[in-house]
Every structure is written in C-alpha cells, then in structure tokens.
Amino acid sequence: MSGLGISRTLFYRWRKRLERYGVDGVHPRRQRGRAGRPVATPPEVERLLGIAISAAAWGCRRIAAYLARTWQVRVAPSTVQRLLRRVGLATRRARLTVLEQQAARTAGLLTDRTRRTLWRARHGHDAAAAATFLRAVVVPHFQRAGWPVRRVLTDGGPEFKGAFDVACRDLALRHTRTKPRHAWTNGFVERLQGTILQELWRVVFRRRYFTSRAGLQRALDGFMHHYNTERPHHGYRVRGRTPAALVWGVAAVQ
Numbered sequence: 001m002s003g004l005g006i007s008r009t010l011f012y013r014w015r016k017r018l019e020r021y022g023v024d025g026v027h028p029r030r031q032r033g034r035a036g037r038p039v040a041t042p043p044e045v046e047r048l049l050g051i052a053i054s055a056a057a058w059g060c061r062r063i064a065a066y067l068a069r070t071w072q073v074r075v076a077p078s079t080v081q082r083l084l085r086r087v088g089l090a091t092r093r094a095r096l097t098v099l100e101q102q103a104a105r106t107a108g109l110l111t112d113r114t115r116r117t118l119w120r121a122r123h124g125h126d127a128a129a130a131a132t133f134l135r136a137v138v139v140p141h142f143q144r145a146g147w148p149v150r151r152v153l154t155d156g157g158p159e160f161k162g163a164f165d166v167a168c169r170d171l172a173l174r175h176t177r178t179k180p181r182h183a184w185t186n187g188f189v190e191r192l193q194g195t196i197l198q199e200l201w202r203v204v205f206r207r208r209y210f211t212s213r214a215g216l217q218r219a220l221d222g223f224m225h226h227y228n229t230e231r232p233h234h235g236y237r238v239r240g241r242t243p244a245a246l247v248w249g250v251a252a253v254q
Helices: 008-021 043-054 060-070 077-086 092-106 111-119 127-144 163-170 183-204 213-229 243-248
Strands: 151-154 174-177
Touching: 043 060, 043 077, 043 092, 060 077, 092 183, 127 163, 151 183, 163 174, 183 213, 213 243
Parallel strands: 151 174
Antiparallel strands: none
16 A cells, blocks of 8 residues: 555545445545535515515514415514524614615605605694594494494694584593593504504605605505504404404404
C-alpha cells in the first residue's frame, strides 16, 4: 500500500465501503451540495403571507382561523407566527410598513396627508341624524331579526340629546347613558371602534388616497359587511361565530 501512498488502515476502510455500498461508497465526499432547484413555496404559505399583508392588523391567531374557515387549511397560530417572523413580518408595524411601501410604489399615497386632509373637519355628528339612524336602521333591523329593542345605551355626546331623546320616547325605548370617565360601561362599542381603527383605517389609508366622505363611507360599509359575516371572531360571547350568525340565528361557522 505504501507504493500507492495510502496506509493499510485506509485501504481496509475503503474496501469495507466498497463491499457495503459498491463503487459509490468510495467516491470522495462532497464538501458542498450542488445547487439544485429552489425550494418551491407551498400555496398555503403564499396564501398566508398574502393574508398577512392585506389584513396587516391581524395577528397569528386570526390568520390561522381565517385560513381554516375560508380555505380549509389547518395551521397552528404558533406556526403562523414563526413563518411571519422568518420573513420579517412578525409585528403589526412591519406589516403596515410593507403596505406603505407598496402604496408608495404604485400610487404615491401619503398616509399622513390623507389623515390630516380628511379629518381636519370635525365629524358631522348631529342629533337629528342620530335619531333618523335609530328610527330607520337600528330598530327595523333588529325587529326583522326577531329581537325586540327595549333600551338604548349611548355616551353623553350632544348627538344623543334633543331629537334623539324624542325618537326614543316615540319608539318607547329607555335611553340610558354611560357614566363619565367610565369607558368600560360601553366596552363592546369601544372595542369595536378600536378594531375599525386597527383593521380598516390604518390599513386602507396605506392603500388609497380618499378625496370624499362618500369614499370613506363605502370603505366602512365594506369592512362592516366583512366584520359581521366573514371575519373570524374570538370573543367570549361569540365563541367563533360571526355577529350576523348571532343576530339572525344562523348556524355557527366552525
């Protein structure tokens, strides 16, 4: 073996490999793997990332619930979070930043300018408008669903006085108000307002530049339809059901 420049130990090692694995067993080991085809991203992962960007305010639990109900794809929330962390989208701020960058490339949207321009004027809350909404929308809606309306709870704003009080008396409704500096008295409404802010306005203002209140109203109407009929819910009262399923008595969506 010395004439070949190898030791007796190495010779017997190679012979053992040859006997066990054949010729392939004595080929030199590759130090680096050959470049092959790039790993294809599963459709489920692409779908998950699309949802994470389009619904930037959603967390891993809500994304997982949406995938399960809409696409029948079962993914654990922890798996969703790990994937989002891997691609740099683990936080809400990171996902909103991606939306801003996409909007800047496609439409040149300026989120701050949108907000300042549209919200410079105060909201046009008005007691007459609130009374009309109560008469024409709220009470008929719940009556059609079979729910009698007996009491209305509002805050102490001026839009819920005067004509609004008159409408409550005409409809035989008891009107009560939340206590000052006790926001939790009307906690469900406060939580809904926060959801609208996080999931609608902070997302849509990074996609569009609104020039009218009609456009804002259309965006809000579309979101509320999605919120009431499609969006996954985790509250202890709804327990996975949508608000529409509760109000209209529709079977719970699993």
